[in-house]
Amino acid sequence: MVQSTSKRRLVALDLFAGVGGLSLGFEQAGFDVLAAVEYDPVHAAVHKYNFPMTEVICRDVKNLSGADVRQAAHRGWRLHHPSGPAWDGAVDVVIGGPSCQGFSTMGRRDQDDERNDLLLEFVRIVVEIRPRAFCLENVPGLLQERYTPIREKALDSLRDAGYKITGFDRPVSAADFGVPQNRKRVVILGALEADVPPLKPSSMPVTVADSFARLPDASDSPELMTMDSVGRDTFPISPWNHADSLYARRMTGDEVDPEDRSRRRNWDSSLLTNSRLSAHTSESIRRFELTPQGAVEPVSRFYRLSLSGQSRTLRAGTGRERGAFTSPRPLHPVRHRVITVREAARLHSFPDWFRFHITSWHGHRQIGNSVPPLLARAAGKSIAKALHASPTRARSVLNFGDESLLSMSMAEAAQLFSANPSEMPAQRTRK
Known part of the structure; x- marks a missing residue:
C-alpha cells in the first residue's frame, strides 16, 4: 500500500520533456520537477529558461540509465533546496510523452517507425528508477489494434514491476479539462499497489x-x-x-x-x-x-x-x-x-x-509537441490523490534563466549543454 505523504512538495522527473508542458502541469499540481530529459538542444534551452531550478539533461533517453537520471535529480534537488537537507532519493512520479509520430493517426502510422521504441525506453527508465507513480502521455493511435504488441509489452513490464494502471482503454480530450482545444490524447497513469483515480474534468468549456x-x-x-x-x-x-x-x-x-x-x-x-x-x-x-x-x-x-x-x-x-x-x-x-x-x-x-523560442518555426513546434498544462495538471492531481498527498503551494518567487536561451541556434544550444552530436536531431534538410 502506498504510504501517506505529508504536505511537502512532491518530486517528479520528466522524460521527453520538450519545453515543459507536462512539467508545468505537474508543478501546478504540487510537484517539484527536479530533472528533465530532452534531446533537442533548442527545446532544452527553452525548458531551462522557464524552469531554472530543474536540472536539464540534453541527451537521448536511449543512452541514459535510471541512475543517470537520478544523479541529475540530486543536482535538481540542490537547485530547489540550496541550503536545505540532502535529498533522500525518493521519486514520487516519472512523467513523459515519448515521441509519438509513429503512432499518430495524422501521420503514416508506421509500425516500424523507430520512434515507437521510445515507449519502451520510457518504461525501462520507470522500472529502473521505480517511482511511486508514473504518467505516460501519447496519441490515440497508440490504442489501435496494430500497436497491440508494443503497447501490451510496455504495460506488462509496468504491471510486472508492481504498478496498477489506468487510462489505457480510451483517449481523453483536452477540451474537457479547461483547454480551448479539441486535442485527444491517451494519458496512462500508474501507481505502486494503488489505484489512480480518473482525471477530473473541468466544469466549464473554454472557447x-x-x-x-x-x-x-x-x-x-x-x-x-x-x-x-x-x-x-x-x-x-x-x-x-x-x-x-x-x-x-x-x-x-x-x-x-x-x-x-x-x-x-x-x-x-x-x-x-x-x-x-x-x-x-x-x-x-x-x-x-x-x-x-x-x-x-x-x-x-x-x-x-x-x-x-x-x-x-x-x-x-x-x-x-x-x-x-x-x-x-x-x-x-x-x-x-x-x-x-x-x-x-x-x-x-x-x-x-x-x-x-523567438522564431515562429521553433515556437509553434514547441507548443504542438507539448502536453497542454491544464491536462497535465489534471493528471498530476490524480497522481497526488493516489499517493494520499496534500501538496502545498510553492511560496517562493522564481526568476527566469538567461533570456539568451530563447534565441539560441541549434549549434549554440548544443555547445551550452555539451550535447553529443550523435544524439542530436539531424541537420534540417529540404527537398
Whole structure:
C-alpha cells in the first residue's frame, strides 16, 4: 500500500520533456520537477529558461540509465533546496510523452517507425528508477489494434514491476479539462499497489473567444513583422476583443488560480511576447478574407478558428530529422492571418509568462509537441490523490534563466549543454 505523504512538495522527473508542458502541469499540481530529459538542444534551452531550478539533461533517453537520471535529480534537488537537507532519493512520479509520430493517426502510422521504441525506453527508465507513480502521455493511435504488441509489452513490464494502471482503454480530450482545444490524447497513469483515480474534468468549456480575451491583437502592431515582442501599452485591445473571461484573467496572472500550486514567476507583464507576425501575400490575404469562421480555406487548407468553439489540435510539424516541414497553422478568427505563437500558447493553456523560442518555426513546434498544462495538471492531481498527498503551494518567487536561451541556434544550444552530436536531431534538410 502506498504510504501517506505529508504536505511537502512532491518530486517528479520528466522524460521527453520538450519545453515543459507536462512539467508545468505537474508543478501546478504540487510537484517539484527536479530533472528533465530532452534531446533537442533548442527545446532544452527553452525548458531551462522557464524552469531554472530543474536540472536539464540534453541527451537521448536511449543512452541514459535510471541512475543517470537520478544523479541529475540530486543536482535538481540542490537547485530547489540550496541550503536545505540532502535529498533522500525518493521519486514520487516519472512523467513523459515519448515521441509519438509513429503512432499518430495524422501521420503514416508506421509500425516500424523507430520512434515507437521510445515507449519502451520510457518504461525501462520507470522500472529502473521505480517511482511511486508514473504518467505516460501519447496519441490515440497508440490504442489501435496494430500497436497491440508494443503497447501490451510496455504495460506488462509496468504491471510486472508492481504498478496498477489506468487510462489505457480510451483517449481523453483536452477540451474537457479547461483547454480551448479539441486535442485527444491517451494519458496512462500508474501507481505502486494503488489505484489512480480518473482525471477530473473541468466544469466549464473554454472557447477561443475566452482564450484570446485580454490579449492584444498583434495585427495592430506593425513592429511585430520584424520583432518578437513589444510593449502591451503601445497599442490598445482591439474592439472585437473586449470580452473578458476567467481563463484569460488566469493566463495573464490578474486573478489567482486556487488550483495552481506552481511557483510564481517574476515576469514583465507589460510585454507582449512570442507575437511575431507571419507575412502573407495579397492573394493569400484575399482568400483568407473569404473564409468564414469554422471553415477551411480551400487552397492552403488552413482552418479558421471559431470564436464560439474550440481550436482543432495544434500540430507540431516534422523535426529537423524529418525535413523540418511546418504543419498548417489555424487562421485567426477575425484577422486575415495565421495565429502567432502567443495566440497558440493561449489555445494550449500556457500562461502568458511562459516563453518560447523567438522564431515562429521553433515556437509553434514547441507548443504542438507539448502536453497542454491544464491536462497535465489534471493528471498530476490524480497522481497526488493516489499517493494520499496534500501538496502545498510553492511560496517562493522564481526568476527566469538567461533570456539568451530563447534565441539560441541549434549549434549554440548544443555547445551550452555539451550535447553529443550523435544524439542530436539531424541537420534540417529540404527537398
